[in-house]
Amino acid sequence: MKRQLPLMIVLVLGIAFTVQFFIPSRASEVTYQTALQWWLVMSSFAMVLALGSLVNHHVLKIKRRKEHWAFSWVTLAGLLVMGALGIMGGPSVGLRWANAAYNQLFLFVQAPMDSAMFAILAFYMASASYRAFRARSKEATVLLIAGFVVMLGIIPFGAMLWRRIPDISEWIMMVPNMASKRGILLGIGLGSTATALKIILGIERSWLGGSGK
Amino acid sequence: MFSHDIWVWIAAVLTLAIFSFLYKENPFYRFAEYLFVGMSAGYGLARVWNNALVPNFINPFWAALTAERGATGPLLADPRFWLIVPALLGLLYICRFIPSLSHLILVPIAIGLGLGSGMGLAAIIQTDIIKQMQSAIGDASNVAAGGWPLVWGIVSLVGVLTTLSYFFFSREHKGALKYSANIGIWFLMVGFGASFGNTVMGRVSLLIGRVQFLLTDWIHVIR
Numbered sequence: 117m118k119r120q121l122p123l124m125i126v127l128v129l130g131i132a133f134t135v136q137f138f139i140p141s142r143a144s145e146v147t148y149q150t151a152l153q154w155w156l157v158m159s160s161f162a163m164v165l166a167l168g169s170l171v172n173h174h175v176l177k178i179k180r181r182k183e184h185w186a187f188s189w190v191t192l193a194g195l196l197v198m199g200a201l202g203i204m205g206g207p208s209v210g211l212r213w214a215n216a217a218y219n220q221l222f223l224f225v226q227a228p229m230d231s232a233m234f235a236i237l238a239f240y241m242a243s244a245s246y247r248a249f250r251a252r253s254k255e256a257t258v259l260l261i262a263g264f265v266v267m268l269g270i271i272p273f274g275a276m277l278w279r280r281i282p283d284i285s286e287w288i289m290m291v292p293n294m295a296s297k298r299g300i301l302l303g304i305g306l307g308s309t310a311t312a313l314k315i316i317l318g319i320e321r322s323w324l325g326g327s328g329k
Numbered sequence: 330m331f332s333h334d335i336w337v338w339i340a341a342v343l344t345l346a347i348f349s350f351l352y353k354e355n356p357f358y359r360f361a362e363y364l365f366v367g368m369s370a371g372y373g374l375a376r377v378w379n380n381a382l383v384p385n386f387i388n389p390f391w392a393a394l395t396a397e398r399g400a401t402g403p404l405l406a407d408p409r410f411w412l413i414v415p416a417l418l419g420l421l422y423i424c425r426f427i428p429s430l431s432h433l434i435l436v437p438i439a440i441g442l443g444l445g446s447g448m449g450l451a452a453i454i455q456t457d458i459i460k461q462m463q464s465a466i467g468d469a470s471n472v473a474a475g476g477w478p479l480v481w482g483i484v485s486l487v488g489v490l491t492t493l494s495y496f497f498f499s500r501e502h503k504g505a506l507k508y509s510a511n512i513g514i515w516f517l518m519v520g521f522g523a524s525f526g527n528t529v530m531g532r533v534s535l536l537i538g539r540v541q542f543l544l545t546d547w548i549h550v551i552r
Contacts, residue, residue, distance in 0.1 A: 196371065236536075258519060262520075262526065
């Protein structure tokens, strides 16, 4: 029963909301909107699970004095301060000083760290492209040439080198790039459809945990 | 010369702490990394609370509880009251932390999967399959456009079909399928190259943004 009930829920809801898509009536639309709101409310509580796991991981790390345990206090403090200020400054509590502090923390702590984290990837990408170029295969060369032309096409320096570079860059984006992206999207679509059907019909059971049996 | 704003200093020091990873892993980077994880989680919590729970559950549920019953009918007939059901189902996620009840977490997961699969199935077929195929065939058969647009439309359709053939694993890649899959690889490589170029430029512009912040807002070298 522990496994049959969830499988039944998936089957019934999956079939009901697949059929709902093809029923153009007011009742069908209301059912869809209600289910969407219920789903949003229910899935919001999954945040508790995520935060519980994060807190659990760091509390255990501190308790067991694992390597770099002292930094776990920083994570827990960041979570507590940002979470508390965000909630207190939000529309439900509405403390203006908390909202101001939350905004300052977002603008001068969260956003700069976010940008800096992604910015350092530029260096690792440069090193990855160097390694790809050393592979000396035809495919790697095509990849790098396409990437290089697209990069030159974006910046004014590309047009300074040769005025046709932006046009070639646009052609790469609109023809071969679009074709491969469409092929990938179609593959994703077909794969997602097959997976959704497998989940609804109970063929795919890995989400049940363990062996799924 | 340097900024007198404490917040600018905090942002600058944290930016430099993260950039210090380019030399090697060090305690300054680790501090910034752990802080980033904690603050991102806190930010996520605040967003879920303010943008999902408050407008979709807490406010309507509270309004249902405090409404004057004469005007809106009995409490059980108020649809806003029944929002307690998904909230209680959502609370079952917490059962994950109680070993004897941990199997109950499968209920909200099953509801999410059932709704997601059911609502997504037709939408995926419509957007990812039919619309994409329509556009690919439309570009390749747009005779009215003529000339190069028509040629590129046909090239694009060939690209779509050969890319798809590369992902066709039900048959061994031999004969015509092998040639088709090989052409598909070339299209894929150009596509990956274009994505690579765009991503690098995005990251470089972020880097320029951070360096500009350090030179302009922090040490005022650039005005």
